[in-house]
Amino acid sequence: MSRASVVGVGETEYTKRSPRTALQHQLEASLTAIADAGLTPGDVDGVIPIGITGAPVEEYVADFGITDLRFSAVVPHGGASAVGALQLAGAAIAAGLCSTVLVPFGRNTSSGAKAGQRIHTMPQFHFVSEYERPAGNIAPAQLYAPMARRHMELYGTTSEQFGEIAVSTREHALLNGRGLMTRPITLADHQASRMITDPFRLLDCSLESDGGAAFVVTSPERARDLAQTPVDLLGSAMGHPDSPSSITQRPDLTRVGVAKAAALAFEAAGVTHADIDVAEIYDCFTYIVLCQLEDLGFCAKGEGGPFVEGGRLRLGGELPTNTHGGLLSQSHMLAVNHVVELVRQLRGTAGAAQVAGAETGLVTGYGDMGDGGVAILRKGTS
Amino acid sequence: MTEPEDIAAPYWRGAAEGVLVLQRCGNCGVVRHYPRAICSACQSELVEPQQADGRGTVHSWTVTHHAFDPRLADDLPYTLVTVDMREGVRVLGRLDGDTAPAIDLPVRITFAPGLDGTPVPHFVVEAP
Numbered sequence A: 001m002s003r004a005s006v007v008g009v010g011e012t013e014y015t016k017r018s019p020r021t022a023l024q025h026q027l028e029a030s031l032t033a034i035a036d037a038g039l040t041p042g043d044v045d046g047v048i049p050i051g052i053t054g055a056p057v058e059e060y061v062a063d064f065g066i067t068d069l070r071f072s073a074v075v076p077h078g079g080a081s082a083v084g085a086l087q088l089a090g091a092a093i094a095a096g097l098c099s100t101v102l103v104p105f106g107r108n109t110s111s112g113a114k115a116g117q118r119i120h121t122m123p124q125f126h127f128v129s130e131y132e133r134p135a136g137n138i139a140p141a142q143l144y145a146p147m148a149r150r151h152m153e154l155y156g157t158t159s160e161q162f163g164e165i166a167v168s169t170r171e172h173a174l175l176n177g178r179g180l181m182t183r184p185i186t187l188a189d190h191q192a193s194r195m196i197t198d199p200f201r202l203l204d205c206s207l208e209s210d211g212g213a214a215f216v217v218t219s220p221e222r223a224r225d226l227a228q229t230p231v232d233l234l235g236s237a238m239g240h241p242d243s244p245s246s247i248t249q250r251p252d253l254t255r256v257g258v259a260k261a262a263a264l265a266f267e268a269a270g271v272t273h274a275d276i277d278v279a280e281i282y283d284c285f286t287y288i289v290l291c292q293l294e295d296l297g298f299c300a301k302g303e304g305g306p307f308v309e310g311g312r313l314r315l316g317g318e319l320p321t322n323t324h325g326g327l328l329s330q331s332h333m334l335a336v337n338h339v340v341e342l343v344r345q346l347r348g349t350a351g352a353a354q355v356a357g358a359e360t361g362l363v364t365g366y367g368d369m370g371d372g373g374v375a376i377l378r379k380g381t382s
Numbered sequence B: 001m002t003e004p005e006d007i008a009a010p011y012w013r014g015a016a017e018g019v020l021v022l023q024r025c026g027n028c029g030v031v032r033h034y035p036r037a038i039c040s041a042c043q044s045e046l047v048e049p050q051q052a053d054g055r056g057t058v059h060s061w062t063v064t065h066h067a068f069d070p071r072l073a074d075d076l077p078y079t080l081v082t083v084d085m086r087e088g089v090r091v092l093g094r095l096d097g098d099t100a101p102a103i104d105l106p107v108r109i110t111f112a113p114g115l116d117g118t119p120v121p122h123f124v125v126e127a128p
């Protein structure tokens, strides 16, 4: 039985070099999500801001005229925070701590530092900053590349298989229509794209982008009285890799945090892999999608390469994945946009990228150096 | 009163002299890296520095073609290797020379100045 439902989603326009601040993006996306739910800003009594750009909760209290904020928290796991916030919102609501939780995110990257500089301001990356950055190991692409390279060497995984993920994700971004990327790409384009840090080419890497995204969670009972078809949280779990603060020291470079969370989430949800109609998988890099598909149990460790071939992840395939274009081709909204898209898919309002008859779906997060989150959602009855 | 010594000080003293110094638990003997305040096997604070043998084998790598720091533009492309040291810990550093990296490639550690002059591990391929 579900203990929480997502009832509102919102996004801003996704751009680069936006003149609007991170806070403006957060507030705009939040107001859109609250209106989408048929609520008013003052109805919010819980806030879980996402990411290091998250505005203090006090900003929301003041700007939204919240007279009785009962719950606030921060989930400190980078790209896994959105799924973590969804889980935490559900737990807080089920515990009776509050009734309506807003999960906002917004960023303006163009006015600030790039990812390769941002992470070195974050305490969880301190081993990288102290011991590895001076050698030239600076950006997330470089931290994760040895994970992908090891997978390729052990299992024969190929750059073309990474490319298939880039191509299908781009196709979906074009169907979604909100994406920063507006031109189709081919596998040849992927293979011709500039090598950034082997094995990652430019088209294996996600976007730096500006904008905001948000969602609203409430109780299943209250959800039935609101504006939209509710989308119920069936089950969720968080998991962390061994040696979470140093990839270099990690015993198994080819596994990430969702490997520990997946079975718990499926068990809590009471569904199997065959029940998943659509998946929104954290895609900071193409390989990270492939790795998580294995760790989630959609295929065995080492079989991710062949698994993604043959259009399996495309619309109409067996497991349509990142139907909005993801972080690779829509916008890097730290997977809050993944939650937004999954909710739209399960409402049946995902437009040209709608998976026909989608009722049950899965969303993951991947944060910092491998923190993971999995949530399984289902279309509710209104 | 003296300040407690930084747990990483023995590592950095060794690095400046060109040798890898690891932490060995003074209670259970487990060797660890990077430097930490307590042993993850027994949670003891007791620790002894241990100079590493210096030899290891390549676990994985990346070849970087993009200057994430403008000071590295002249180094491109450069290879970063993750190395399994004989003591059971890993070290990340530069791979020197022309040999292509490969899993289990035998290497030996040296140190050389990196960004800001910080001594960083470099690896040279060992003759088989």
Ligand SMILES: [Zn+2]
Binding pocket: B025, B026, B027, B028, B029, B030, B039, B040, B041, B042, B043, B044
């Ligand atoms: Zn010990």
